[in-house]
Amino acid sequence: MTIVDSADELGRRDRKKLETRAALEHAALTLVAERGLAGVTVEDIAEAVDVSSRTFFNYFPAKEDALVGSGSASATDLREKLEAVPARVPVLEALRLMSRAEAERVQEQREQWLLRLKVFEQNPSLFPRLVASGTETERVVMTAVARRAGVEPGTSGYPELATAAAMAAFRVAMMRWGAAGGRPVLANLVDDAFSQLAAGLPNP
Amino acid sequence: MTIVDSADELGRRDRKKLETRAALEHAALTLVAERGLAGVTVEDIAEAVDVSSRTFFNYFPAKEDALVGSGSASATDLREKLEAVPARVPVLEALRLMSRAEAERVQEQREQWLLRLKVFEQNPSLFPRLVASGTETERVVMTAVARRAGVEPGTSGYPELATAAAMAAFRVAMMRWGAAGGRPVLANLVDDAFSQLAAGLPNP
DNA sequence: TGAAATCTTGCAGATCCTGAAATTTCACCT
DNA sequence: AGGTGAAATTTCAGGATCTGCAAGATTTCA
Numbered sequence: 001m002t003i004v005d006s007a008d009e010l011g012r013r014d015r016k017k018l019e020t021r022a023a024l025e026h027a028a029l030t031l032v033a034e035r036g037l038a039g040v041t042v043e044d045i046a047e048a049v050d051v052s053s054r055t056f057f058n059y060f061p062a063k064e065d066a067l068v069g070s071g072s073a074s075a076t077d078l079r080e081k082l083e084a085v086p087a088r089v090p091v092l093e094a095l096r097l098m099s100r101a102e103a104e105r106v107q108e109q110r111e112q113w114l115l116r117l118k119v120f121e122q123n124p125s126l127f128p129r130l131v132a133s134g135t136e137t138e139r140v141v142m143t144a145v146a147r148r149a150g151v152e153p154g155t156s157g158y159p160e161l162a163t164a165a166a167m168a169a170f171r172v173a174m175m176r177w178g179a180a181g182g183r184p185v186l187a188n189l190v191d192d193a194f195s196q197l198a199a200g201l202p203n204p
Numbered sequence: 205m206t207i208v209d210s211a212d213e214l215g216r217r218d219r220k221k222l223e224t225r226a227a228l229e230h231a232a233l234t235l236v237a238e239r240g241l242a243g244v245t246v247e248d249i250a251e252a253v254d255v256s257s258r259t260f261f262n263y264f265p266a267k268e269d270a271l272v273g274s275g276s277a278s279a280t281d282l283r284e285k286l287e288a289v290p291a292r293v294p295v296l297e298a299l300r301l302m303s304r305a306e307a308e309r310v311q312e313q314r315e316q317w318l319l320r321l322k323v324f325e326q327n328p329s330l331f332p333r334l335v336a337s338g339t340e341t342e343r344v345v346m347t348a349v350a351r352r353a354g355v356e357p358g359t360s361g362y363p364e365l366a367t368a369a370a371m372a373a374f375r376v377a378m379m380r381w382g383a384a385g386g387r388p389v390l391a392n393l394v395d396d397a398f399s400q401l402a403a404g405l406p407n408p
Numbered sequence: 409t410g411a412a413a414t415c416t417t418g419c420a421g422a423t424c425c426t427g428a429a430a431t432t433t434c435a436c437c438t
Numbered sequence: 439a440g441g442t443g444a445a446a447t448t449t450c451a452g453g454a455t456c457t458g459c460a461a462g463a464t465t466t467c468a
Contacts, residue, residue: 013434013445020446041423052448057425092405124339131335135328149408157380158408161397164372165405172364179358193365200404201296201369204353204362217414217465245454256417261456415464424455432447438440 021059021070023049028066029115037064037123067119067126068133073102075140082144091149095166096194098141102170103186110182117178131171138163169193225263225274227253232270233319241268241327268330271323272337279344282306286348295353299370300398302345306374307390314386321382342367373397 027048031040042063046053060066081101085094106113120126146152146159153159173189231252235244246267250257264270285305289298310317324330350356350363357363377393 011435016434017446042425043423053424054426054449055447058446061425063424090407127339128332128335131332135331151408154380154383156408157376157393157397158400158405160376160379161373161400162405164376165369165401168368168372169365172361172368175364176358176361189361193361196362196365197369197401198404200402201362201366203294204355204360215466220465221415246456247454257455258418258457259416262416265456267455409468411466411468413464413466415462417460417462419459419461420457422455422457424453426451426453428450430447430449432445434445435443437442 020049020051020055024051024056024059024066025069026112028063028069029112029119032067032123033115033119037126064126064129065133067116068129069116073105073137075137078102078137079140079144082141082148087148091145091162092166092194092198094148095141095145095162096191099166099170099173099190099194100187103173103190106174107186113174114178114182117174121178134167138167141167165197166194169197224253224255224259228255228260228263228270229273230316232267232273233316233323236271236327237319237323241330268333269337271320271330272333273320279341282341283344283348286345286352291352295349295366296370296398296402298352299349299366300395303370303374303377303394303398304391307377307394310378311390318382318386321378325382338371342371345371369401370398373401 024045028040028045031044031048040063042056043053045063045066046056056066078098082094082098085097089097120130142159142163143153145163149159149162151158170190170193173186173193176189177184177186228249232244232249235248235252244267246260247257249267249270250260260270282302286298286302289301293301324334346363346367347357349367353363353366355362374394374397377390377397380393381388381390
């Protein structure tokens, strides 16, 4: 006679794991926002969540990874979004639609993302990590792009370039969104960036 | 009666510094190429150059920075290259010319760059660092792009996007170049990537 | 030559991160 | 209920990274 285990067909165990992970991410973000990256140790973060610091490393390979967190879309997630677009749609347009879908996910976690962006702004040394976390993602998306475009990866450079450009467009949209306090509709900023790309980046 | 101090009007002191830095970079690259990133400690690198490990940290803030080294173009260097292009040239074209100039610099240090690319390929965790080192550079170039385009940074997103796309184009060209063993002419690959960008990344 | 600036070095120490073993928690089955 | 095995957490030990600090060596310059 247990209370209905709402949370999406997950046992107590997995639910706790997600909880712990989320708590660690949140603690890391708020603490670093207050004291700066160097002013926060892994032990501080772990203590705030009341787990051992060793446990922290069971969840994240490095301190900074808790700040990037699972915020960066998982590779497979993005790939699915891309593959959901009909094959007749041109590559760049498909990447735009994928990015829009991702943008909605970000808007859903508005507060968390604004905090994250603020932390990144205040600790520029973190910015690389954000891109870092995108590396694996970029590889997966790039492969999907190559298939869609019907070319082999590593020959024409087209899949690599299109993917990298799309990621850059999304990143720029995110930065504008964060800089504007999350006021604009992110999807519009994404469209904006992709329009410029599709037009060949002519002088404004 | 000293041998002509060739090296560009530098005293013995500064010459030694440059030597030490170059030696550390070279030792780091070759050692990591042999044993992998985790298989090499800072002490190993320092010993190979016969300095103390403390000295290593006087030159580089972190182990990985010795691998990126000064290889990544200095920000001001790139900005100068960009500003050397007449103002009437469109932004994207100016970025292409800047990249071509940089490409020549890379070709001049062919062996070092091929080794670097190989190390990056074998240690993907380093890739972020490379981008990292580009962050500051990107900011400087972006500012110059904004002035050239006659827009304020942080409003239209154009300077940010154009710069990010150009960097991506250069990066993709570099990867293709490295993957092909440094055989193609890098400048041609750069032109290739920029052509695709300027055309709006149409399906190939 | 002698003072000033700079570089190197050893040392102490905080923090990061990992492996292994002990302990606890949880899911599942009878 | 109670027992069992898998998974998560913790404790512990230890190597590696990186930072101040102060002493010693080297270079520069007057």
